[in-house]
Amino acid sequence: MEYTELNEWQCKRRQMLLAGGAALTGSLWPKVSLAELGEEFPHGFLWGAATAGHQVEGGNINSDSWLLENMQPTLFDEPSGDACDHYNRFDQDISMLSDLGLNTFRFSIEWSRVEPEAGQFSRAQIDHYRRVLESCQRYGVRSMVTFNHFTTPRWFAGLGGWENPESSWLFARYCDWVTRHLGEWMNYATTLNEPNLTQLLFCIPGYELTKLGTIKDQEIIRKAGTRVGTGRFSSWIFGDLEQVHQGLLQAHQAGYEAIKAVRPELPVGVSIAMEDDQPVGPGAMAMLERKRRLSYLPWFEMVQKHGDFLGVQAYSRARIGARGRLPPQAGYPLTDMGYEFYPEAVEGVIRYTHGHVKIPLYVTENGVATMDDTRRVDYIRRAVSGVARCLAAGIDVRGYIHWSLLDNFEWLDGYRPHFGLVAVDHRTFQRHIKPSATYLGEIARQNRVLVVPRSA
Numbered sequence: 001m002e003y004t005e006l007n008e009w010q011c012k013r014r015q016m017l018l019a020g021g022a023a024l025t026g027s028l029w030p031k032v033s034l035a036e037l038g039e040e041f042p043h044g045f046l047w048g049a050a051t052a053g054h055q056v057e058g059g060n061i062n063s064d065s066w067l068l069e070n071m072q073p074t075l076f077d078e079p080s081g082d083a084c085d086h087y088n089r090f091d092q093d094i095s096m097l098s099d100l101g102l103n104t105f106r107f108s109i110e111w112s113r114v115e116p117e118a119g120q121f122s123r124a125q126i127d128h129y130r131r132v133l134e135s136c137q138r139y140g141v142r143s144m145v146t147f148n149h150f151t152t153p154r155w156f157a158g159l160g161g162w163e164n165p166e167s168s169w170l171f172a173r174y175c176d177w178v179t180r181h182l183g184e185w186m187n188y189a190t191t192l193n194e195p196n197l198t199q200l201l202f203c204i205p206g207y208e209l210t211k212l213g214t215i216k217d218q219e220i221i222r223k224a225g226t227r228v229g230t231g232r233f234s235s236w237i238f239g240d241l242e243q244v245h246q247g248l249l250q251a252h253q254a255g256y257e258a259i260k261a262v263r264p265e266l267p268v269g270v271s272i273a274m275e276d277d278q279p280v281g282p283g284a285m286a287m288l289e290r291k292r293r294l295s296y297l298p299w300f301e302m303v304q305k306h307g308d309f310l311g312v313q314a315y316s317r318a319r320i321g322a323r324g325r326l327p328p329q330a331g332y333p334l335t336d337m338g339y340e341f342y343p344e345a346v347e348g349v350i351r352y353t354h355g356h357v358k359i360p361l362y363v364t365e366n367g368v369a370t371m372d373d374t375r376r377v378d379y380i381r382r383a384v385s386g387v388a389r390c391l392a393a394g395i396d397v398r399g400y401i402h403w404s405l406l407d408n409f410e411w412l413d414g415y416r417p418h419f420g421l422v423a424v425d426h427r428t429f430q431r432h433i434k435p436s437a438t439y440l441g442e443i444a445r446q447n448r449v450l451v452v453p454r455s456a
Helices: 003-025 064-069 086-100 123-138 154-158 167-185 197-202 218-228 241-262 284-295 297-305 345-354 373-392 435-446
Strands: 046-050 104-108 142-148 188-193 268-279 309-321 361-365 397-403 422-424 431-433
Touching: 046 142, 046 361, 046 435, 064 154, 064 218, 086 123, 086 431, 086 435, 104 397, 123 142, 123 167, 142 167, 142 241, 154 218, 167 241, 188 241, 197 241, 197 268, 197 284, 241 268, 241 297, 268 284, 268 297, 268 345, 268 361, 284 297, 284 309, 297 309, 309 345, 309 397, 345 361, 345 373, 373 397, 373 435
Parallel strands: 046 104, 046 397, 104 142, 142 188, 188 268, 268 309, 309 361, 361 397
Antiparallel strands: 422 431
């Protein structure tokens, strides 16, 4: 858009935010005076919202996921298509985030855009992501850049993906190239997003009857290999899950070293998927410890040696019995993803992680899928209160980044789940700020939150 149009757009957004702030006097926000607010968060605490390239940018045609979404059979409810058109509207979105009062934008660089063919790097795409980083600076927003958020180039998947013995070297080469061209504009970086997710989902019994339990389908892998022309195909959830996990561990180390070799002062970590694991009944602790040993401990050990911080990402709890994961507790409220509405999970995850990792922690994802935004406000209030309790206990937590900024493409479930602080009309791409966005923004402005009692 032209400069004059952008100014008009920003003025309208500010008017919307002021109008949204009136919700403080309504039933949606807790009615509290500033004197009733909880303890102040540390100066410099990161308050942000997150996106992922493939989920919001649109038109990511060179990625492995684009192929999987648009072939038959497919496990995806619908293709990503134009997503939120964030690729063209990033400046508006970052300006909106800043106007809300948030100070951090977590986003990913799409490897398949930057290196569409093996060894062929696109300067035009690097220029695009430089403009994204420049927008962050222009609006006073710190950037947290993810080098890989699940999706990889088709050619990489066709070489065996993370199962390929050379995958860590290929990832390091990409990290080196991006850091040389963009590193000076970054404030924080993570190598990988949730590289332990498949271990978390499949290392103990209990998930096999879910939709994700069918992702090992060999027919899909075989057809994808034919489509890429190599006869091989492996991506983050389609392949030998143990080999993929080991490849990702090696890739983090290689990527971390490549980034630090170019820009030693840049804080670099990794973000892992976690649940608030809770034992239920006799014999449950052995199964719970098995899950933790396979899903979390390898990454705790890795990031202690090769990491400046750890990002923890939690949405709910996991009830673990002697034979595996149990279904949600009967009668307990559920989210639109089908898991328990349990904002306190993030506190449990932080406390557990603190017992094993002695480097700074950031909450790099936390949120809820719901069409009822009053529930999102309640979720944020209770989750952030848990972070405050962790800080009061002396745990080094340095940021809370909400998932997500926008209602976006949620992988196998398409556009049905709504995690966003901002609604998106996927026909017109108009953004509509929700009251929860204004609420989180006010927490960020005040740098404090009402601390509520922990739920049972």
